[in-house]
Amino acid sequence: SLPLPKVEKTDRHYSMSPFIPEGKDLDLERISLVMKMQAMGLVKRMQTVHQKKAVIGLSGGLDSTLALLVTVEAFKVLSYDLKGIDAITLPAFGTSKRTHDNAERLATELGVSFEEIPIKSSLLLHFKDIAHDPKNENVTFENAQARERTQILMDLANDRNALMVGTGDLSELCLGWTTFNGDHMSMYGVNASIPKTLVRYLCEGYAFLHPEIAPSLNDIIATPISPELLPTDKKGEIAQKTEDKVGPYELNDFFIYHFLRFGYSVEKLYFIACQAYDGKYDHATIKKWLASFMSRFFHNQFKRST
Numbered sequence: 001s002l003p004l005p006k007v008e009k010t011d012r013h014y015s016m017s018p019f020i021p022e023g024k025d026l027d028l029e030r031i032s033l034v035m036k037m038q039a040m041g042l043v044k045r046m047q048t049v050h051q052k053k054a055v056i057g058l059s060g061g062l063d064s065t066l067a068l069l070v071t072v073e074a075f076k077v078l079s080y081d082l083k084g085i086d087a088i089t090l091p092a093f094g095t096s097k098r099t100h101d102n103a104e105r106l107a108t109e110l111g112v113s114f115e116e117i118p119i120k121s122s123l124l125l126h127f128k129d130i131a132h133d134p135k136n137e138n139v140t141f142e143n144a145q146a147r148e149r150t151q152i153l154m155d156l157a158n159d160r161n162a163l164m165v166g167t168g169d170l171s172e173l174c175l176g177w178t179t180f181n182g183d184h185m186s187m188y189g190v191n192a193s194i195p196k197t198l199v200r201y202l203c204e205g206y207a208f209l210h211p212e213i214a215p216s217l218n219d220i221i222a223t224p225i226s227p228e229l230l231p232t233d234k235k236g237e238i239a240q241k242t243e244d245k246v247g248p249y250e251l252n253d254f255f256i257y258h259f260l261r262f263g264y265s266v267e268k269l270y271f272i273a274c275q276a277y278d279g280k281y282d283h284a285t286i287k288k289w290l291a292s293f294m295s296r297f298f299h300n301q302f303k304r305s306t
Contacts, residue, residue, distance in 0.1 A: 014276040017250055018257040019198045031205030034198070038190050039073040045188045046163060052080050053162035057153050057183075058087040058107060058114075059228065060099030063191055065106065065220050066199050067167040069206050070190045072110055085112040086162065090149045092119050093141075094228035096238050102220050109213045119148050142229035146182030154185075163187045171196035174256050175246050175293065176300020177227075184303055195256060196225070196249040225249070246296070247289035251281070255293045266294060 021027040046052070054071050058064045071085055087107040091100055107114035123144055127134045134141065157164040166186025168178050170193055178184040191199065200221060207217035223238070230240040243249060254273055258264045264272070273286045 009275060010272075014272045016254065016276050016280070017197050019195050019253055020201045026201075026205045026208055028205055028209060031202055032209070034194075035070060035073060035202055035206070038070040038194070039077060042070060042074040042165070042188060042190055043077050046074065046078065049163065051161060051163045052078075053084040053086070053160055054165050055086045055088060055153055055157040055160065055162045056165040057149055057167065058089050058103045059095075059167075060089070060101070060103035060106075060220060061223065061228075062196070062199050062203060062220065062225065063169050063172075064103075064167040065217070066169075066194070066203055067165055067190050068106070068110065068112070069203070071165050072112065082111045083113050084162075086115060086156065086160065087112050088115050088117060088153060088156065090117050090119050090152060092123060092145045092148075092229075093231045094145075094226075094238075094240060096228065096232050097236055098219070098223060099228065099238075102216055102223070106213065106216045106220070109216055117152060119145070119152070123148055137230055142227070143179045143182060145229050146179035146227070150179075150182045150185055154187075157187065165190060167191060169194050169196055169199050171249055171252055171256065173304055174260075175252060175296045176303050177242065177246055177296075178303060180303055180306075184306075195253040197253045247292055248281075251277070251286065251289050252293055255290060259297075266290065 015022055021030055046054075054075075056064065056068055056071060058068055068085070068087055072082060075082055075085060087103070089100060089103045104114055104116070124134060126144060126148065127141075132140055132144075153164050156162070164187040166183075166189030168183055168186070168189055169191040172178050173192065194202070203217055203221050207214040207221070225242045226238045226240050227242060228238060228240065233239045246252065251273065254276065255269055258269055258272065270287060270290055273290065274283055277286060
């Protein structure tokens with residue numbers, strides 16, 4: 001057998017964002033096609049279940065923004081009244097003024113129905129019922145908020161004979177970054193096959209194609225990614241930033257792309273990531289978040305199974 005030389009570097013180019021077309025300009029044709037596929041999936045679902053209304057939790061973050069845009073496009077295809085889309089914001093302990101205001105502004109500009117349902121009081125009653133000290137901001141404190149939001153959205157959908165549209169994306173599903181029986185659940189999830197980097201890219205493209213709502217969309221795009229489940233800081237700004245906990249989404253999406261599509265080993269994922277992100281992330285950082293991704297991916301299979 002011939003001895004194999006140790007390869008330090010390959011000539012093959014690996015994009016830092018493999019889900020996104022490379023180049024400085026937005027690929028508007030690709031953006032429109034992806035969003036049309038998302039919208040047509042929802043169109044088919046609504047036709048199948050004979051519903052003409054939708055309920056969606058709008059947080060002012062990227063995922064729920066894209067889900068709302070897709071729902072609007074689906075309603076346009078179906079020639080349904082956009083007021084049949086109920087965009088509900090459910091502020092709690094970690095909701096910032098920025099995300100709250102962006103949610104309301106976007107819903108108004110799109111012409112959908114908007115409603116605010118504060119959930120602090122119901123959460124405090126729930127914590128009392130289960131003897132949980134609300135000063136203890138542990139996983140129970142966080143998950144209770146996501147589950148309360150899901151309960152309200154599901155019940156509103158039942159009450160209004162509407163479909164609850166889910167907002168969670170592919171990156172969150174792979175990482176398990178979702179509350180079991182909370183935002184983990186919906187009646188139809190339009191972002192389930194869209195990774196976080198592509199979510200941002202699609203929102204950027206939609207802002208370019210619809211300049212009338214671009215200011216709102218661009219501020220949402222510029223907002224730090226956060227579940228907003230922990231209290232804001234003293235200035236009322238977002239204190240909980242997702243990428244501090246699970247790692248940069250561009251790295252996670254790189255791992256998702258090459259692991260799920262091509263089945264690359266952990267060793268190869270590390271090797272090509274070191275090449276793709278040379279000069280941006282050091283090897284120790286890549287190794288840390290790759291180990292985190294693999295652990296999260298397999299430990300959270302139970303969420304995807306249900």
